[in-house]
Amino acid sequence: MRLPSFLHLTRLFFKGMxxxxxxxxxxxxxPLVLAANRxxxxxxxxxxxxxxxxxxxxxxxxxxxxxxxWLGFTRxxxxxxxxxxxxxxxxxxxAPSRGALTLDFLTGQETPEQYLKALKERAEAYNGxxxxxxxxxxxxxxxxxxxxxxxxxxxxxxxxxxxLDTPWPKVERGKAALRKLLDEEDIxxxxxxxxxxxxxxAPDDLLPDTGVGxxxxxxxxxxxVAIPGYGTRCSTAILVNNDGQVEFTERTxxxxxxxxxxxxxFYLDDTI
Numbered sequence: 001m002r003l004p005s006f007l008h009l010t011r012l013f014f015k016g017m018x019x020x021x022x023x024x025x026x027x028x029x030x031p032l033v034l035a036a037n038r039x040x041x042x043x044x045x046x047x048x049x050x051x052x053x054x055x056x057x058x059x060x061x062x063x064x065x066x067x068x069x070w071l072g073f074t075r076x077x078x079x080x081x082x083x084x085x086x087x088x089x090x091x092x093x094x095a096p097s098r099g100a101l102t103l104d105f106l107t108g109q110e111t112p113e114q115y116l117k118a119l120k121e122r123a124e125a126y127n128g129x130x131x132x133x134x135x136x137x138x139x140x141x142x143x144x145x146x147x148x149x150x151x152x153x154x155x156x157x158x159x160x161x162x163x164l165d166t167p168w169p170k171v172e173r174g175k176a177a178l179r180k181l182l183d184e185e186d187i188x189x190x191x192x193x194x195x196x197x198x199x200x201x202a203p204d205d206l207l208p209d210t211g212v213g214x215x216x217x218x219x220x221x222x223x224x225v226a227i228p229g230y231g232t233r234c235s236t237a238i239l240v241n242n243d244g245q246v247e248f249t250e251r252t253x254x255x256x257x258x259x260x261x262x263x264x265x266f267y268l269d270d271t272i
Contacts, residue, residue: 018161018232019196019223020081020132021174024139025154027182032240035178035192036081038070039225040233042255048234048262049250058106059248059264061234068099071236072106073248077136077268079238080105085128085145086161086210095127105133112140116149123147130159136268156182161220162208169202170223189249189263192237198223231255244268 018039025031038061040046045064049071052058060072071081080102105115112133119131123144130143132152139152141164156179157164158171165171177195181187202221204214212220225231232253239247249263 018083018220018225019170019174020083020157020159021171021178021192021195022132022157022159023155023178023182024152024157026156027187029185030187030239030241032079032238033178033182033187033192034079034236034238035174035196036071036236037196037223037225037232038234038236039220039231041230042233043229046233048252048260049236049248049264050262051264055103055107058103060103060106061250063097063099066097066099068097068101068103069106070099070102072102073238073246074106075266075269077240077244077270078106078134079139080131080133082132083130083159084161085130085143085163086212087128087145088211090128092127096125098126098129098131101126101129101131102133111135112138113149113151116140116142120144120147120149130164132159136270161210166208168208169206169221173198174223187239189237189239189247193235193249193251193261196223196232196235196237199226226255240268 019037021035023033027033047062047064049059049061052060057075058072060069062069073079082098082102112135115133126144128145132141134140141152142149143163146163156175158175160168160171181191199222201218207217207221219227235251237249244267247265251259251261253259
């Protein structure tokens, strides 16, 4: 298969989640269930998820090139994640890092709505993104390609590199798999990670056209992406139960090596 050159690819992608599956207040035991894959160049320096020294209450991975993160959770229940919006025709070359958007929320004190309202005023400076932020009071979504701030109601959501719930094949398959898991009384992180490891591509007639060519659309249609130099760097499963217990599991992937899985378990604490 002939793929676009890596020089061309650098114009199309940035650090950030590339598949997010989310159940919000849709299970009697788990008010929050999240499964997500982050796709990135293997050469981009990255630190695995851990509690940050510069922000001890924040559990997140770290992009060692730009300093931000693609997904994080705090001991007080704040959550933030970002995906890019894939449109190579309108990329800015000197735009600020979108990974800073998540970290700014995680370390801040604003409500999700307040944060997104302030961000909306400067959002056009960034390349296209989707941002989901939340705390124990609610969960919110904003994309600078759509311009709408919305509070999420209870339900199942999927997000890739377009708008929230755009019915791309891996988003639809992922939401169906998550709904099936929600029928179980006890949800296991491993079940979430199992779907995230699926390398099955979608039929060509179901692929979107985002300007990267049919061969690349096909490769990127799999939940788990793996091509020379680029692919799924980590998979994350987050379970929050009614007792306030958080189970945060990250599985990192390196070509030609066994995956490394790390799990952090803690209780939400409003006193921090």
